[in-house]
Amino acid sequence: MAYDAEDTRRRIFVAAAAEFAERGLAGARVDRIASAARANKQAIYLYYGSKEKLFAAVLRAKLADVRISLSTDPDAAAESAGQMFDWFQHHPELIRLQLWEALEACGGPDENEWERRDAFRGKAHQLVDGGMARHLPEDARVHAAQDLLFTLMGLIAWNFVVPGTCRMVLDEETDQAALARRRETVMEVARTLAADAGRPRGAIPD
Template structure:
């Protein structure tokens, strides 16, 4: 039977994702990742070079998957934030992985910067606004999409009803907030009225 390096690499990324989500970069152990992936430790170093590089690869892989699930739509920010919100609720590990990244490696990688800048540039181009306004909107979109987590799910008014309804209401609030922000910041300068 031929050795499939693509399958081994995929198993390592999947096992590392679970490990990093659970304990972060500092708490992760190469031995546990290798065992969970049915591989050896040397495979991690051969494919990725270091535990830190493996973390970066896992994050990049998950953000690519997220971008495929929720493609950026500069002409429909409310739709985009709704899709992004849904994807993050469906896979809360991505949000947790991002939180570990911010705690343990606060500097943005070149790939992260490029992803944000390219979205802001597309938004600025589509709406005919400056990069500052587009960047502000993108930061608000990201914060809104990341606003649901297990804490938010548990903080409920007893009159709110069940958890599914609470999630739906929160999603609607996120989409509505982004629509209002986009309308306010991307519609250009307010019209002057001479009195």
């Protein structure tokens, strides 16, 4: 059977995502990734360069997936929030990867951060182009869009960072019941925040 480089790369990526989500960057081992991927260590270094670059590639790809679910239509904020909520619920590894990154980050921004920053900047400008906060100056409109994006991401992610606390505060019997209730609340809050962001200061809500 001919060697399939793309399939090997895919297997390495899947194995690395699981290893990093469980153990973080410092605790992950290239040997375990190679074994789980049915590949050799040399292939990992060939395709990704280092364990650190592999971690960055995994996180970048996972974040790109969730960014796709971020609608750039200010009038669809609630639906977008619901889609993001579902994405996080079905991909819990992203929350763990982001927490590991936060715990293990050292030094200033790297090239991966600047790439991700540009991607989010593009989302914010698309929201502005979609008509968000028309009453504000352009720079203030961008800031309003960025604030909305980050607020919604935090509003969604926290449910999966502390599911036990979510269950207890809402006084539900199961995590599933608590999350189902939270999804509806998050969507309603997203709808309200988006409407407020587009309303001039002092305007009376409809």
